[in-house]
Amino acid sequence: xxNILAIWQREMKSYFVSPIAYVVLTIFLLICGGFFFADxxxxxxxxxxxxxxxxxxxxxxIPREVTQRLFGTxxxxxxxxxxxxxxxxxxxxxxxxxxxxxxxxxxxxxxxMIGKYLASLTFLLTLIVASWLTISPLFxxxxxxxxxxxxxxxxxxxxxxxxxxxxxxxxxLTENQIVAxxxxxxxxxxxxxxxxxxxxxxGVPKDVASYLSIVSHLDDFIKxxxxxxxxxxxxTFAFVGLFLAYRSLExxxxxx
Amino acid sequence: MIEVExxxxxxxxxxxxxxxxxxxxxxxxxxxxxxxxxxxxxTMRILTCYMPSTxxxxxxxxxxxxxxxxxxxxxxxxxxxxPPLYPEMAVQSYLNFVAKxxxxxxxxxxxxxxxxxxxxxxxxxxxxIIGKLSKxxxxxxxxxxxxxxxxxxxFLDEPTLGLDPKQIHEVRDLIKGLASTHTVVLSTHILPEVxxxxxxxxxxxxxxxxxxxxxxxxxxxxxxxxxxxxTVDGPMDAVRAKLQSIDGVLSVQVQQEAASSQATYTVExxxxxxxxxxxxxxxxxxxxxxxxLRSISMSLEDVFINLTTKESE
Numbered sequence: 001x002x003n004i005l006a007i008w009q010r011e012m013k014s015y016f017v018s019p020i021a022y023v024v025l026t027i028f029l030l031i032c033g034g035f036f037f038a039d040x041x042x043x044x045x046x047x048x049x050x051x052x053x054x055x056x057x058x059x060x061x062i063p064r065e066v067t068q069r070l071f072g073t074x075x076x077x078x079x080x081x082x083x084x085x086x087x088x089x090x091x092x093x094x095x096x097x098x099x100x101x102x103x104x105x106x107x108x109x110x111x112x113m114i115g116k117y118l119a120s121l122t123f124l125l126t127l128i129v130a131s132w133l134t135i136s137p138l139f140x141x142x143x144x145x146x147x148x149x150x151x152x153x154x155x156x157x158x159x160x161x162x163x164x165x166x167x168x169x170x171x172x173l174t175e176n177q178i179v180a181x182x183x184x185x186x187x188x189x190x191x192x193x194x195x196x197x198x199x200x201x202x203g204v205p206k207d208v209a210s211y212l213s214i215v216s217h218l219d220d221f222i223k224x225x226x227x228x229x230x231x232x233x234x235x236t237f238a239f240v241g242l243f244l245a246y247r248s249l250e251x252x253x254x255x256x
Numbered sequence: 257m258i259e260v261e262x263x264x265x266x267x268x269x270x271x272x273x274x275x276x277x278x279x280x281x282x283x284x285x286x287x288x289x290x291x292x293x294x295x296x297x298x299t300m301r302i303l304t305c306y307m308p309s310t311x312x313x314x315x316x317x318x319x320x321x322x323x324x325x326x327x328x329x330x331x332x333x334x335x336x337x338x339p340p341l342y343p344e345m346a347v348q349s350y351l352n353f354v355a356k357x358x359x360x361x362x363x364x365x366x367x368x369x370x371x372x373x374x375x376x377x378x379x380x381x382x383x384x385i386i387g388k389l390s391k392x393x394x395x396x397x398x399x400x401x402x403x404x405x406x407x408x409x410x411f412l413d414e415p416t417l418g419l420d421p422k423q424i425h426e427v428r429d430l431i432k433g434l435a436s437t438h439t440v441v442l443s444t445h446i447l448p449e450v451x452x453x454x455x456x457x458x459x460x461x462x463x464x465x466x467x468x469x470x471x472x473x474x475x476x477x478x479x480x481x482x483x484x485x486x487t488v489d490g491p492m493d494a495v496r497a498k499l500q501s502i503d504g505v506l507s508v509q510v511q512q513e514a515a516s517s518q519a520t521y522t523v524e525x526x527x528x529x530x531x532x533x534x535x536x537x538x539x540x541x542x543x544x545x546x547x548x549l550r551s552i553s554m555s556l557e558d559v560f561i562n563l564t565t566k567e568s569e
Contacts, residue, residue, distance in 0.1 A: 002356065002359070003356075003357050003359075006353060006356040006357050007357070009353075010342070010345075010353050013345070013349075014342065014344055014345075017344050017345075018344055096338075096340065096341070096342070096343070097336060097337075097338040097339075097340050098340040098341065098342060099340075100301075100306055100334070100336045100340050101334075101336075101340035101354070101401070102357070103305070103306050104304040104305055104306050104329055104332065104334045105329055105354070105357045105358050105359075106326055106329050106330050106357070106358065106359050107357045108326070108329075253306070253307050253308065254307070254308065
């Protein structure tokens with residue numbers, strides 16, 4: 001436990017000592033803020049124009065509409081950002097030779113991996129918590145229902161956790177960070193658009209394709225539905241990623 | 257302290273380490289000598305549990321490196337060939353981190369780090385960022401890291417690489433000082449380092465142990481013959497014939513100096529015979545001029561070259 005904590009601490013420090021953390025946070029909040037503003041003003045515009053045309057304005061739950069769109073946007077931003085959080089986790093240790101330190105001390109593969117994964121999760125959590133800033137006006141000027149917002153955030157966190165595990169695995173495969181980042185991004189994207197690869201399939205294959213898609217499981221969360229089957233999907237995804245990473249680290253020893 | 261029995265390591269069908277066996281007693285400093293690519297680093301990596309051997313067993317501090325790797329890892333300090341440093345960290349916080357992952361109790365951590373900093377003369381740079389340090393300092397930070405948590409066995413892969421002569425001297429003294437409480441295995445391709453610091457030398461070449469002895473014993477063992485060099489002013493053939501006729505002389509080699517009657521003769525004599533007086537008397541009694549006479553002692557370097565080039569001849 002002490003080891004995992006030590007690895008976690010070092011990893012957090014290296015996120016926040018290097019500009020990575022700040023750059024990622026800034027870009028993330030900037031894009032979120034931009035989309036929030038655009039979505040919000042277009043909705044307002046819409047209601048105003050409806051009223052001007054003399055039509056009866058349909059009641060719209062603006063906070064809900066805006067947050068749902070924002071979560072959709074964050075799904076896309078995260079797919080770009082997460083590979084940057086995981087690219088260095090093991091590939092950099094390999095390149096610098098510090099992996100030799102970790103593996104010849106009592107830490108070993110497993111604890112090093114868990115420590116690093118937890119650190120990347122912590123950073124993801126930081127991003128998600130920081131994005132509360134973006135939607136805070138909704139709470140300041142109104143009383144939105146917090147429950148669908150919470151479930152949306154939960155979904156995003158699970159989705160991010162799954163992608164982080166994938167990235168962690170890929171960073172054990174190479175000592176080149178560029179390769180790691182591109183592979184992680186490419187695979188995440190491919191997993192997202194799996195259904196698009198089988199446009200004409202129907203029936204079971206279509207269901208399988210859409211089940212595999214990492215984003216399809218997010219829709220319910222964003223709508224405010226917490227469904228255990230989706231939680232199981234993400235947790236399993238993360239678990240498989242970690243398991244592959246562990247095997248890859250073990251095999252590295254044998255290959256030398 | 258360390259027992260290595262018939263250890264081999266195969267990479268892609270190539271034997272990097274081939275049936276190596278040796279033992280190191282507690283408190284010894286063992287020097288690992290060999291040309292680049294001889295298998296020094298691979299052997300160290302096996303002993304430090306970084307990679308398993310393909311065949312054979314090895315025990316460090318009483319534990320099997322494969323079966324009980326955790327116990328071994330708790331008891332060793334390892335300085336790999338490239339010091340394993342995080343360039344974005346400050347020296348002190350890096351050492352603190354290593355102390356932590358080596359399992360040092362939090363109460364002892366501070367004193368251990370302070371001790372390591374002092375032993376490796378890092379006081380001036382303790383708050384500097386590692387990435388900005390010179391090669392010599394980085395190497396010493398690597399060494400300090402290996403000393404943390406008081407390991408029973410230290411593995412140092414080329415510990416003096418990149419240091420200036422004064423620092424090399426300090427590090428050698430440091431290593432010698434460690435021998436009373438630690439067992440040290442160090443690898444190097446710098447020969448004087450071995451004769452200065454080590455009690456015993458293992459020379460490996462192409463993955464095999466080619467010799468194992470004390471530095472002095474090794475020089476003695478391989479020498480096989482005493483050699484004397486003479487510079488004589490006189491008729492070359494006559495001098496050579498005269499020298500060859502002396503009892504105990506095995507062979508004479510001549511090197512003529514250009515445009516003069518002087519020549520240098522390298523005489524190989526039987527082991528443990530000092531023929532310098534006899535040779536001098538023989539030359540002088542013939543009326544030739546004896547300009548120079550000295551015995552050639554074989555350095556560790558000659559031994560090394562002799563042993564590691566044998567196969568290609």
